[in-house]
Amino acid sequence: MTNSRDPEGRRRALLAATVEVVAEVGVARTTHRAIAARAGVPLGATTYYFPTLHDLISAALEQAAEAWDADLVEWAAKLRGAQGEPRQSGPASVLTQLVLGYLADQPRARLECELYLAAGHTPELRSLATHWLLGLRDLLTQLTDKSTGFALATLVDGVFLQATVTGEAPEAEDLRLAIERLWVSD
Amino acid sequence: MTNSRDPEGRRRALLAATVEVVAEVGVARTTHRAIAARAGVPLGATTYYFPTLHDLISAALEQAAEAWDADLVEWAAKLRGAQGEPRQSGPASVLTQLVLGYLADQPRARLECELYLAAGHTPELRSLATHWLLGLRDLLTQLTDKSTGFALATLVDGVFLQATVTGEAPEAEDLRLAIERLWVSD
């Protein structure tokens, strides 16, 4: 794939391949060899660009976290735009659609859950996972209040977890109703 | 630990040790040697009682799932008893306390999340995880209705996930308020 001399391209290819492998088999089963094969580069290239496997995985997860941050900005804009709208296009409906849209990208949702759990027994990842977790909560807290933000973010995390296990998204109407019940801003 | 001849005791010790190791390091990093050391038995004993590592882990998780089923029965009884009570001791307060009580046993909560995620990329575990997931949802659905049961179970799963990441339980008042908002039985 990245055959001709293109260091920056290889770096990107390695990070992208790492994200894919982690999403598929989990952090703990992610190996240099699997990443190299996926990226189409020889084994030695992995350690040339990232001294250790841990560095490579961390860098990949951090990059994914940045993408998630960018998404959150978009979510914030859409949710703000929905405030004051009638129920049909109000914040609860918009959040429901955003969540379901996110889940449609299954590998990505799984990657997020994977990071969450890996953080449970890998202290170095904990701050990254916490950042990810709090990003959504903070956003929702700003739109409502502390308690409501917590409740909504927790519900969404539960949806992610369930989707990771079952491989299926929840029914839109059930989710919308739940969000609507929680979204009681002062 | 289990030195004298006691096959059934060894079997139990191996299962208990497996649960502990899985909760600590995750399914993917659980090894024969770690389990044997934890159980205080020689390496060979692990494959004598369970032909493969997968058999051992599956058996341990199934055993944990049975314990969780038993817990659910208790939850059901307490929640039923709380119906019709004033807010202070009503279902929302009781469920809050049950969840927080469950989280107090951190290794156990982590084990549950661990199973959830492992199921994401280990098809054999998926049915077990789904069973675990649906157990709570069914219970809550019986006490309320389908949509409410889904919403409450999802919130609780979100709480478990967050607790696994951060290592901290949510504030009781936030959680109780969220449950109360969702718990609108027809």
Place this chain on the structure above:
DNA sequence: TCTGTACTAGTACGTCTGTACAAGTTCTCC
């Protein structure tokens, strides 16, 4: 054109893994 640096690519190493197995010990049943 020469030289040093950046990069490539393949291989080698020590360690850890799941599992097999052989030799020994203790029990059960006749």
Place this chain on the structure above:
DNA sequence: GGAGAACTTGTACAGACGTACTAGTACAGA
């Protein structure tokens, strides 16, 4: 007490792992 089954224990093996390393190649600036 003797035989066979059940159980114990330590060791061995092939494979996969992270990472180090060497030899080769392409590019920069002199």
